[in-house]
Amino acid sequence: MATTTTIPSIRSGPGHAVPAPRRRSPFSGDWARLGAVLGLLVVGFLVSRVLNVPAWLGPFPDAFGQALMARLDSVYEWVVTNRNNSPLFVYGFNYVSVGLGTAVVVITQALVLLTWPGVVLLGALATWRVAGWRVTLVVLAAFAVFGLTGLWYEAMTTLSLIITSVLIALVIGIPLGVWAGQSDRVHAAVRPVLDFMQIMPAFAYLLPFVLMFGISNPAAAVVTTVYAMPPVVRITAMAIRGVDQGAIEATTSLGSTPWQLLTKVRLPMAKRTILLGVNQTIMLAVSMVVIASVIGAGGLGDAIYQALAKVNVGQAFEAGLAIVMLAIAMDRVTGAAGHGEHAPEIPRRLRLPVLGAGALAVVVVVLLARLAGVANWPDAVTVSIVGPVNSLEAGLQASIGGIASIGGDVLLHGVLNPLTALLTGTPWPVVVLVAAAIGWIFGGRRVALTSALALLTTGLLGVWENSMNTLAQVLVAAAITIAVGVVVGVLAARSDGLAAVLRPILDAMQTLPPFVYLIPAVALFGIGRIPALAAAFIFALPPVIRLVNDGLRGVSVAAVEAATSQGSTRWQVLTKVQLPLARPSLLLAVNQGIMMVLAMVVMGALVGAGSLGYDVVFGLAQNDLGLGLASGLAIVCLGLFLDRVTQGRRSDA
Amino acid sequence: MRNTPIGRVLTRTLAVLMTAVLVSSCAVRTSDMPRDPNTVRIAVNGWVGYEASAEVLAYLLRHEMGYEVQLMRIDEQPSWQALDQGVLDAIVENWGHEDLMELYGPEGNGTVVDGGPNGNDGYIGWYVPRYLVDRYPGIDTLEGIEENIEIFQTAETGGSGEFLGGDPAFVTQDQGMINAFGLDLEIVYAGSEAAQITEVRNRYANEEPALFYFYDPQWLLHELDLVRVELPPYEDGCDADPDQVPCGYPAYDLNKIFRAGFTEDGGSAYEFLDNWQWTNDDQNAVAQLIADEGMDPEEAAGQWVEDNPEVWESWIPDEGDVRR
Numbered sequence: 001m002a003t004t005t006t007i008p009s010i011r012s013g014p015g016h017a018v019p020a021p022r023r024r025s026p027f028s029g030d031w032a033r034l035g036a037v038l039g040l041l042v043v044g045f046l047v048s049r050v051l052n053v054p055a056w057l058g059p060f061p062d063a064f065g066q067a068l069m070a071r072l073d074s075v076y077e078w079v080v081t082n083r084n085n086s087p088l089f090v091y092g093f094n095y096v097s098v099g100l101g102t103a104v105v106v107i108t109q110a111l112v113l114l115t116w117p118g119v120v121l122l123g124a125l126a127t128w129r130v131a132g133w134r135v136t137l138v139v140l141a142a143f144a145v146f147g148l149t150g151l152w153y154e155a156m157t158t159l160s161l162i163i164t165s166v167l168i169a170l171v172i173g174i175p176l177g178v179w180a181g182q183s184d185r186v187h188a189a190v191r192p193v194l195d196f197m198q199i200m201p202a203f204a205y206l207l208p209f210v211l212m213f214g215i216s217n218p219a220a221a222v223v224t225t226v227y228a229m230p231p232v233v234r235i236t237a238m239a240i241r242g243v244d245q246g247a248i249e250a251t252t253s254l255g256s257t258p259w260q261l262l263t264k265v266r267l268p269m270a271k272r273t274i275l276l277g278v279n280q281t282i283m284l285a286v287s288m289v290v291i292a293s294v295i296g297a298g299g300l301g302d303a304i305y306q307a308l309a310k311v312n313v314g315q316a317f318e319a320g321l322a323i324v325m326l327a328i329a330m331d332r333v334t335g336a337a338g339h340g341e342h343a344p345e346i347p348r349r350l351r352l353p354v355l356g357a358g359a360l361a362v363v364v365v366v367l368l369a370r371l372a373g374v375a376n377w378p379d380a381v382t383v384s385i386v387g388p389v390n391s392l393e394a395g396l397q398a399s400i401g402g403i404a405s406i407g408g409d410v411l412l413h414g415v416l417n418p419l420t421a422l423l424t425g426t427p428w429p430v431v432v433l434v435a436a437a438i439g440w441i442f443g444g445r446r447v448a449l450t451s452a453l454a455l456l457t458t459g460l461l462g463v464w465e466n467s468m469n470t471l472a473q474v475l476v477a478a479a480i481t482i483a484v485g486v487v488v489g490v491l492a493a494r495s496d497g498l499a500a501v502l503r504p505i506l507d508a509m510q511t512l513p514p515f516v517y518l519i520p521a522v523a524l525f526g527i528g529r530i531p532a533l534a535a536a537f538i539f540a541l542p543p544v545i546r547l548v549n550d551g552l553r554g555v556s557v558a559a560v561e562a563a564t565s566q567g568s569t570r571w572q573v574l575t576k577v578q579l580p581l582a583r584p585s586l587l588l589a590v591n592q593g594i595m596m597v598l599a600m601v602v603m604g605a606l607v608g609a610g611s612l613g614y615d616v617v618f619g620l621a622q623n624d625l626g627l628g629l630a631s632g633l634a635i636v637c638l639g640l641f642l643d644r645v646t647q648g649r650r651s652d653a
Numbered sequence: 654m655r656n657t658p659i660g661r662v663l664t665r666t667l668a669v670l671m672t673a674v675l676v677s678s679c680a681v682r683t684s685d686m687p688r689d690p691n692t693v694r695i696a697v698n699g700w701v702g703y704e705a706s707a708e709v710l711a712y713l714l715r716h717e718m719g720y721e722v723q724l725m726r727i728d729e730q731p732s733w734q735a736l737d738q739g740v741l742d743a744i745v746e747n748w749g750h751e752d753l754m755e756l757y758g759p760e761g762n763g764t765v766v767d768g769g770p771n772g773n774d775g776y777i778g779w780y781v782p783r784y785l786v787d788r789y790p791g792i793d794t795l796e797g798i799e800e801n802i803e804i805f806q807t808a809e810t811g812g813s814g815e816f817l818g819g820d821p822a823f824v825t826q827d828q829g830m831i832n833a834f835g836l837d838l839e840i841v842y843a844g845s846e847a848a849q850i851t852e853v854r855n856r857y858a859n860e861e862p863a864l865f866y867f868y869d870p871q872w873l874l875h876e877l878d879l880v881r882v883e884l885p886p887y888e889d890g891c892d893a894d895p896d897q898v899p900c901g902y903p904a905y906d907l908n909k910i911f912r913a914g915f916t917e918d919g920g921s922a923y924e925f926l927d928n929w930q931w932t933n934d935d936q937n938a939v940a941q942l943i944a945d946e947g948m949d950p951e952e953a954a955g956q957w958v959e960d961n962p963e964v965w966e967s968w969i970p971d972e973g974d975v976r977r
Contacts, residue, residue: 413808
């Protein structure tokens, strides 16, 4: 999740180019119409209150939803009693689940067998060979953090889960991407599926996978694979498409077979871009294994999940640090391997001996470590930062806790409660119509239809009220995030100093797993919807700032100079030239901000935010498939609505 | 479709895989997952009392009996599922769950067995702080709550009173009770035991009203002065309809649940877990070290083990069976 925004243009595909703004101020006409539509919503609400809603306009009819949930519950019962009888399982899903479970266990065992000195040496040598000595230092630092935080074993568990999932994602994703890169039809078929996979908040689809593949590692490996695969497919397809036509024609005219064309021309030429996709896939896998701890995946994510359950900020920070180091190390290794610049130059005839020497060194170290009895990282050699972090947090709470909770109450009473009342109190047909109208304004006819259908579906699933509740939370959190993000982004775009200071902070924030943000939020705001909003705000802020900053800096210098020479003030340059020209980036910032807020708000159920997220957690915890799955699907519907509306007009193109 | 090479390769691979699956007649059961016989896998449910039990058992298995132990943090119902699928070996503190025993036990799938009581007595109920009872006499009864319902209103619940729930995974019939008693209460789930305790402690420090789901054994009861709300006693079947539960919770003899296979191939690890029984005070002593003093769970277990050899020595099976 954290890094989806690094290469924003990939997500939207070739249709991304937004036409230059047609109006001087691109938003004004839309805003007027939006205001009218929202006015309609308020009027609808007031009229229905005053006239005492007629029965047929009452709450969303939930007969269908109830029937669906009952049906799903019976599916659940069937699976539980037939998991080891039905051919569907014993010849199907169980193969996958036992295979994956075995793979994760075997890799973990292998890493334990290697002992920690062996793993460190192997990691360092392999990194040096593919990425050079600078990156090796980063990898060594990551290993040091694993050991010193006392989380060595957890890190190895997480690593083996990541290795398994990423391998599967690549084995499926690269061929699929190559295929989609060569065939327009496949590309057209695959794209909506990938879109859907990326819109789904990961939290929402844990339950069905647990049902199919069983609790713990197997399901965790599958969800991680599903979550991490889209970028490698997209980027591979893009890379294959981008291969120079001239080279292809030249090879074809020489009589190459299609297979030769692929292996000798297309793949080699696309290699560097494909490695970028691999990099993205790894980063997504890192962030997903943390979420997968909710279904018993263990490892570093589990350490964070436990810290959340204990409201222990220090412990969460420590485990978060280990994950950040893991992510940074894997990012640098794959990044450097993609460039291939820093890898040491080894003459061809020496390559095999170097490899052999490295392998020998690892074997010797492993044997020595085993003989010397230092196979496990010594408990004595750890540095705990739990204490200091916790006292820092306690100090922070003492100083701003009071103000924070007052601010929270104001937000709750002044904004969130009225908005929730508006959305849940207005007759549902009016809300659906308003959603359609908003879709029309921002995206055109097709988006209008999608929006209306998405909201209708949440109602049909039987969770209308909770959906509106969640929607209200998302809208409030997203509005605050985008407002703050745009201001900070503009400031960063105007000051190189600020941008330089922000960069590493934003990098670290984007790598931290989402759970981490919930913990200080609970400590500061107590439980309820406010801490969930606070966590969502912190989680979604970095990409918004980054996209706004990049967008503004990307505006051509000539346009700015032209405006300045005509005597425009700095404010005028900003509002009349820079912001309009950066419109695509701003739209993307809004889109990404909202989607990330949605992903986080549903996780807010872990700290008492209730509504849809709570039902997903409840479904997982109490094996209530009907409620859990219906709520998960409703989250996906909300995601679809919010995504389509904020993607702008290109969907019509 | 254009005859793209990758398409052909994919189709061919798929065909090979399909035939491989069809030809191989070996059906795979989830319990075929490989398991290291020297590793005991214990579920850790989401409250610190449970964690205390599990950590002490893990400590003894590791340090006194030479086993590896894998503790998996997972909720109650999924733990049963994990036993059923052969991913875990034991649940060491089970609260009721007759329905799950029916589903997975000897009468159902036959994959789990009741391991007998663990010595802890369980109580679930509604609690209010003592200072509230002093201020509003009788608030520890249903009538008292109804009379004073407005003091429980918060920003989160608006016009209704707030009932503070715990972890969504916990055993609960609160909504059914609220319905049956006709109380204008809205449940706000804290999401976890610790989050709930943090909230209760904050309110306690400021002497603010609080009405919440809580349970015993629970170390916090030794630190804060809390009063149980009087609820109509549990009678067999009064909780049959989850939407209308006109009674309190039953008393629980907390018990152990084992994977059926573990009772056969678990060796002395199974024998040890089977022997184990301890009191609520034992559990609270360890839980308090973990949750209140913030001690590392493993260290807390180690300290208890060091201080109480007379309690645990009888759990360890005869020397001959132990893999030292």
